[in-house]
Amino acid sequence: MPTIEHNGSSFEVDEDGFLLNGDDFNADWVDYVKGVEGISEMTDEHQKVIDALQEYYKKNGIAPMVRILSKTTGFPLKRIYELFPSGPGKGACKMAGLPKPTGCV
Amino acid sequence: MAKHETPLLDQLETGPWPSFVTDIKRQAETKPECWDILGILELSYEDRITHWKHGGIVGVFGYGGGIVGRYADVPEQFPGVEHFHTVRVAQPASKYYSTANLRQLMDLWEKHGSGMTNFHGSTGDIILLGTRTENLEPLFWDLTHDMGQDLGGSGSNLRTPANCVGQSRCEWACYDTEECCHHLTMHYQDEIHRPAFPYKFKFKFSGCPNDCVAAIARSDVAVIGTWRDDIQIDQAAVKEYVAGNYPANGGAHSDKDWGPFDIQKEVIDLCPTECMWMEGDELKIDNSECTRCMHCINVMPRALRPGLDKGASICVGAKAPILDGAQFSTLIIPFMKISKDNEFEELIDFIETIWDWWMEVGKNRERVGETMQRVGLPTFLSVMGVEPIPQHVKEPRSNPYVFWKEEEVEGGFERDIIEFRKRHAA
Numbered sequence: 001m002p003t004i005e006h007n008g009s010s011f012e013v014d015e016d017g018f019l020l021n022g023d024d025f026n027a028d029w030v031d032y033v034k035g036v037e038g039i040s041e042m043t044d045e046h047q048k049v050i051d052a053l054q055e056y057y058k059k060n061g062i063a064p065m066v067r068i069l070s071k072t073t074g075f076p077l078k079r080i081y082e083l084f085p086s087g088p089g090k091g092a093c094k095m096a097g098l099p100k101p102t103g104c105v
Numbered sequence: 106m107a108k109h110e111t112p113l114l115d116q117l118e119t120g121p122w123p124s125f126v127t128d129i130k131r132q133a134e135t136k137p138e139c140w141d142i143l144g145i146l147e148l149s150y151e152d153r154i155t156h157w158k159h160g161g162i163v164g165v166f167g168y169g170g171g172i173v174g175r176y177a178d179v180p181e182q183f184p185g186v187e188h189f190h191t192v193r194v195a196q197p198a199s200k201y202y203s204t205a206n207l208r209q210l211m212d213l214w215e216k217h218g219s220g221m222t223n224f225h226g227s228t229g230d231i232i233l234l235g236t237r238t239e240n241l242e243p244l245f246w247d248l249t250h251d252m253g254q255d256l257g258g259s260g261s262n263l264r265t266p267a268n269c270v271g272q273s274r275c276e277w278a279c280y281d282t283e284e285c286c287h288h289l290t291m292h293y294q295d296e297i298h299r300p301a302f303p304y305k306f307k308f309k310f311s312g313c314p315n316d317c318v319a320a321i322a323r324s325d326v327a328v329i330g331t332w333r334d335d336i337q338i339d340q341a342a343v344k345e346y347v348a349g350n351y352p353a354n355g356g357a358h359s360d361k362d363w364g365p366f367d368i369q370k371e372v373i374d375l376c377p378t379e380c381m382w383m384e385g386d387e388l389k390i391d392n393s394e395c396t397r398c399m400h401c402i403n404v405m406p407r408a409l410r411p412g413l414d415k416g417a418s419i420c421v422g423a424k425a426p427i428l429d430g431a432q433f434s435t436l437i438i439p440f441m442k443i444s445k446d447n448e449f450e451e452l453i454d455f456i457e458t459i460w461d462w463w464m465e466v467g468k469n470r471e472r473v474g475e476t477m478q479r480v481g482l483p484t485f486l487s488v489m490g491v492e493p494i495p496q497h498v499k500e501p502r503s504n505p506y507v508f509w510k511e512e513e514v515e516g517g518f519e520r521d522i523i524e525f526r527k528r529h530a531a
């Protein structure tokens with residue numbers, strides 16, 4: 001599996017660039033994903049989505065359904081795509097250090 | 106020159122059916138990485154197990170689906186298929202093409218991918234089989250900018266809708282399936298490209314109950330054409346069939362001698378509701394008892410036609426077995442007018458009523474057919490604002506576990522045991 005070096009941190013990732021170990025998550029990771037997921041500038045709104053994902057994951061052991069993410073953050077799906085061009089799965093979950101979404105995608 | 110030995114696959118080049126192995130080998134002459142498709146497949150034939158890794162999340166910016174990521178688990182051995190992502194491209198309604206369009210698409214795919222395709226995926230999409238992550242955005246750019254074509258759907262969203270050929274070349278089509286499919290596809294681009302649902306959701310459109318796109322079995326909302334007036338009978342043509350001048354079923358059984366056409370045996374006695382009979386040499390139908398099964402029309406297409414008051418039945422909830430068992434769709438609206446004139450307004454309202462409800466109550470990865478099972482048909486009907494009618498069931502329930510709403514029961518559910526004991530001492 002590839003290793004990514006960014007700002008002095010190193011991360012083990014899978015071929016889609018998702019963190020293999022959620023504990024590796026740190027500010028450097030966020031900065032790295034920002035570059036590959038088409039995000040020009042990190043804002044409080046980005047942070048709010050990341051926090052919501054991590055909190056939900058910590059509590060429930062799964063990523064929230066899109067509808068629940070919209071409800072907890074107050075951002076409609078359209079806004080989430082404006083923030084994360086790859087969407088809540090490939091964009092936001094990756095940045096938040098959550099495991100890769102699975103199923104019939 | 107073959108890059109890998111493929112003795113098992115080579116056997117599949119024999120026999121009369123077009124061989125996918127021969128086709129891939131031909132493509133490998135210009136695209137050497139295609140040898141690795143054959144190589145990894147041969148290995149799977151030997152090992153009897155797949156050699157693709159679990160899952161894969163790739164895509165293009167702005168969309169949450171459309172591309173199915175895939176990686177080989179033996180990339181050193183088969184570097185040509187290390188990345189082997191599948192791109193779903195939206196197909197035209199009914200899959201009519203011009204060679205100009207297909208040539209342009211193939212040029213694009215030769216440039217950005219393996220050149221291998223699936224025409225078409227079961228849902229309907231054009232499937233471009235096998236490319237690398239770094240090619241996805243350039244391919245998408247060319248596809249949208251040079252061809253004006255878009256990706257199809259994947260993920261927990263509205264998948265690519267599909268339809269039967271309908272009025273384009275079938276005299277039984279009871280509404281314009283192509284126009285309807287195209288209109289709804291365009292109308293719901295957002296729902297197709299950005300997954301927002303508890304799970305996947307599919308539409309399919311068939312022009313009549315023959316259901317050539319198998320909507321009843323393969324879509325969460327199946328729109329199946331029908332009529333509600335009388336079957337049109339051309340008695341002169343009936344006589345031609347009886348006289349043996351027109352072949353039954355359009356000649357579909359002409360490869361075997363089934364004897365001369367017998368209208369009694371092949372039509373009247375096979376009508377599921379027994380609503381047909383001959384009066385002299387005239388064919389009669391009691392249309393009030395006809396279930397519009399299509400049998401008589403299928404047998405005598407030149408003599409019988411669907412009625413003039415056309416529309417569609419709307420059925421909801423078909424799905425494959427996972428999780429709680431396979432389901433066909435269940436009838437919800439027996440007859441709906443399907444018209445381009447009001448931009449399919451009634452159908453769109455119906456679909457959005459389902460979505461508004463299912464997006465709220467549907468559990469994670471629960472198909473709408475399972476949500477319906479969980480809450481029960483009566484609850485689903487009341488959500489949809491549809492009055493229950495006998496046509497909603499094949500047969501009434503046989504168990505007596507009937508729920509009543511409190512307001513339906515005189516005196517309600519609040520009862521006092523002390524009051525009861527005054528009449529029935531313990």
Ligand code: HEM
Nearest residue numbers: 502503504505506507508509520522525526528529530531
């Ligand atoms: C007026 C008197 C009674 C009424 C109205 C009554 C009613 C019921 C009902 C509604 C059930 C559930 C059936 C089901 O869910 O399949 C049941 C089950 C049962 N009853 Fe009664 N019952 C009465 C008297 C009795 C008596 C006197 C006994 C034993 C001495 C008894 C033993 C059972 C048993 C063992 C079951 C479980 C059967 C099973 O699970 O297959 N019942 N009863």
Ligand code: SF4
Nearest residue numbers: 269275278312313317
């Ligand atoms: S479903 Fe009916 S209308 Fe559509 S192509 Fe088949 S037979 Fe014709």
Ligand code: SF4
Nearest residue numbers: 376395396398399401
């Ligand atoms: S369509 Fe079917 S039910 Fe109706 S008359 Fe013909 S055979 Fe009978």
